[in-house]
Amino acid sequence: MNNVMWDIAHLAHVELLTPKLDESTHFFTEIMGMSISDTKGDSVYLRAYDDYEHHTLKLTAHKNAGIGHYAWRLRSADVLNEKAKTIEATGLGLGWTPGDLGHGRTYQFRMPSGHLTEIYFETEKFKPSEAQASALKNTASKFPGRGINVRRIDHLNLLSEDVAAFQNFQLNHLGGRLTETIIFDDNEVKGAWFSVNSKSYDLAVTQDHVKGMTNRFHHLTYAVNSREEVLIAADIALENDIFIETGPHKHAVQQTFFLYLYEPGGNRIEIANATARLVLDPDYKTIVWTKEERAKGQAWGLKTVESFHTRGTPMQEDL
């Protein structure tokens, strides 16, 4: 077993920047159905009802939308220490921090794409109050019955001008495996989907078609329990003036049943079903999609909307 492949346990949390902190917070609590764990300074910490950690989303007030940082939880404290050394040796390391609300010390670094990334192990597991506790002790907290009722953080999609460089760093130094990829005829890697556990992906990186911007964010995904709930989410978005970019429909890549919304701060948020699709094969062969295959659109023929290829946060006009 390649130890690097399994060093990461899961995607832990994402910090999103928003120029409208109050509206964004309202969106994630009242529309998405998430709960506030805590607030500190200009930041609000939130979790979905079955997220087991203190938070999976940190919203921070900022002049423009975008991503602050994201974090992986590693498999053990030992793996964390070794990993920090490995990254330091690549020259992209930034060093240790004492951590944040909800988790212990982190090692920070920048991916080749410029995205600020953290790794940690020590965490504060969410302990529900009596009122918050689920009737089923194998659920992290009560099903909210509010808005979209998202269950857990699912995956993150970043933009990068050089997907191949991102991919090499991820697979050689950080962990995970490449379950699907898009490669055009010129051998240019257009997208890469990484899995760090049995989910078919936890992080996607797709090519940034806007030149000269770095550290751009494409979308963050929360999972619900069924496709029916993704359809209900579309109605909830419609009824509450939340912009629907595209969907519900099924991606050909990874087969995700998707719905893309823009939260009030401008970041793209995906609602997806917690899919039946798992990758359990230990020597799984990466699925490679060609230009011709991708030109067919999504699984059932929907043409991909133009903004999906070009819009990321921050946007050009933000800068």
Add this chain to the structure above:
Amino acid sequence: MNNVMWDIAHLAHVELLTPKLDESTHFFTEIMGMSISDTKGDSVYLRAYDDYEHHTLKLTAHKNAGIGHYAWRLRSADVLNEKAKTIEATGLGLGWTPGDLGHGRTYQFRMPSGHLTEIYFETEKFKPSEAQASALKNTASKFPGRGINVRRIDHLNLLSEDVAAFQNFQLNHLGGRLTETIIFDDNEVKGAWFSVNSKSYDLAVTQDHVKGMTNRFHHLTYAVNSREEVLIAADIALENDIFIETGPHKHAVQQTFFLYLYEPGGNRIEIANATARLVLDPDYKTIVWTKEERAKGQAWGLKTVESFHTRGTPMQEDL
């Protein structure tokens, strides 16, 4: 066409009595996802998000649980006037009332079982405020995104010692047709399901196994859009300490996918999916279930819980 058969347009509303008005109101608003249209005296008037009238449920404070009255909306003002005369001639009529919040004058009478029944035509259709209006103009008001999100009133189930007498009055004088029935070997009618439109039933009457009580209520049903939402409703009940009597499961009779809850006042409430099943055949032949067939339990083999056969409101201990 038998004019009597089509005189009734639909089940309009039900008045439930509750010894815990506040808790019951909280159940119907926060757990069921209904909205308060108005209050008057000891009564609260509520509707589901796609109910088109002022209210479909009137909750009234009372020393015990049970049913106050229920109402049919007829097809026209002319039909109403003729129907009042027909009922008056049976000797069961009580006379005209000026109506209530949300609807015009009603003709009141008692069914042979003693249940207080009203018929009317003039109604106040719900006009949503801008904040309440749905983004889809063919929906009566906004999808709530709160609790069980019930869509509309579906049907009512009453208890009667003499189901045959109830049935005769309904079919000969009031309207509707008998779509399904349970008849035991002794030719005793154990249950009767009446449809007044294309739904497969709007009113059910089943035998009261408790002797000497009258005017008893079995359950009131609100519909959601899918079976998945009935399953989610079960989780919401579980998480909020609402007693689940039985289900989710599928009835053999009428094929309803059911979940039975007790609201805090003690009345049984059913959540069902707004089924695909319609009865469009103009000379539909009533489905007759025998004792042996009913002994098989529900559609997928679930044995019917004992309380479902015996418990109605008011309960014996209430009196």
Add this chain to the structure above:
Amino acid sequence: MNNVMWDIAHLAHVELLTPKLDESTHFFTEIMGMSISDTKGDSVYLRAYDDYEHHTLKLTAHKNAGIGHYAWRLRSADVLNEKAKTIEATGLGLGWTPGDLGHGRTYQFRMPSGHLTEIYFETEKFKPSEAQASALKNTASKFPGRGINVRRIDHLNLLSEDVAAFQNFQLNHLGGRLTETIIFDDNEVKGAWFSVNSKSYDLAVTQDHVKGMTNRFHHLTYAVNSREEVLIAADIALENDIFIETGPHKHAVQQTFFLYLYEPGGNRIEIANATARLVLDPDYKTIVWTKEERAKGQAWGLKTVESFHTRGTPMQEDL
């Protein structure tokens, strides 16, 4: 009560023409999950598992795709006789026929749009063999467990250059009511949705944008029990090389959750869920959609594909 409004019980069956009878038959049996009731000459008669009549679809070999005729079942033999006289008086009547496999004598006429229409009452209800019988006696036959598993015929959509003329004939002479309509600024009626029972529509007529063609067919719809099954239908179409024109998505008009396929003969077939939406209000006010409202696309923002506005069968190139 306007007697004309309720004279029709339901949409009974549709005869589709196909240049590929074998492939079309395979589509309706193996992909849609329907069953063959009988064959006669160049025609195959089919029904969905919960259709109660002998057939709801007649496939007839022809040089091009299109519609042969469609039929309404009326409420009674008396209504049929009166209706035939009414239509004869309009000058559009063609006269009585002895009927076809599965139903008794019909009165034939042409709608102002030229579509051949039949009305009848006497019918042969489907009697399943022991092997075909459902375990639930309130289902017309066994759930097939094959392909898309459509449950029942739902509605028909025709094309007409003069929607207003079609509408006037339908409402004044035939029956039903107008539940939704699209009217552009020039007061031109672009689409009309008629309901003859509690379903929110049974027949739609939309404007034919191709000039000089008559008797054109837009689509025929079969209902499944849930939106989840519409999604599964999309996968089944994808896996079996059945062209998906658009969907799954939700129409704003009538809120139908739709999937449009082309059967091998070229006719457009819709799979929709048997919706929760019923129109029970006896004085329901027609929903009117404007040009601006329709420009928003479907319920969740999907733009309507161009072919949906222009393609009907027969197609121009067929003639």
Add this chain to the structure above:
Amino acid sequence: MNNVMWDIAHLAHVELLTPKLDESTHFFTEIMGMSISDTKGDSVYLRAYDDYEHHTLKLTAHKNAGIGHYAWRLRSADVLNEKAKTIEATGLGLGWTPGDLGHGRTYQFRMPSGHLTEIYFETEKFKPSEAQASALKNTASKFPGRGINVRRIDHLNLLSEDVAAFQNFQLNHLGGRLTETIIFDDNEVKGAWFSVNSKSYDLAVTQDHVKGMTNRFHHLTYAVNSREEVLIAADIALENDIFIETGPHKHAVQQTFFLYLYEPGGNRIEIANATARLVLDPDYKTIVWTKEERAKGQAWGLKTVESFHTRGTPMQEDL
């Protein structure tokens, strides 16, 4: 990282014994929707449409129902060699075999409960013919559109008189972690649920209440994509005279939405949804259920049927 914990990749296949090979084969192909990969001697090899290996089920003719053996696929050839040594040292090893149709050499051993178990790495991945290939290259083969349409093998439940002994061997020598367990007041372990990847369990062992029998089988589970499909599966079972023992309902333990059937040979088969529930936390704390908690029945209150506690295959009367 405890290397033992992650040595196993996934549950690979199960050999079920059946006294009615033809009827059992018909059940798994026509009712469950699986496909035959091959046959050899008295055995039929089958897979679900998204199983990536040659087979996940081997049906073998035998005088009574029960389990022949089951197999784990390990993470690598190296892990396999080391694991064989580890097991040999425990004294429970049986030795190497050259393998079977579809996979390479295996190391065989008996669990403390007597169950014959195999481990292997080399496998023959399923290569669909053109006709079998899915339109989506990330699916192992075409969605069948036949019967219950199971997607993949999910988990296995064995019976053992001494659950603790089984558990110790599994966790100390084989791999996986204990995600949930039932422990009664006398510290007796009544049930143990093991996960070897991110699924919340792959193998369950529950106490055999019948004394003196060994090597008994409780159930084998195949997953479908949604709860709606579990409900449809119940109808398909009902329509095809397949005995439904209990369900559909939701387990409190592991939250599985279940349906239990008896295949014609007598073995219990579960249909479950491929759940949203994943265990990604690397230091997850085992959920412990007490006697009082289990006495509450299943998640929504369904009492567990008696046969679920006592019936395994082979049955006492078989011997």
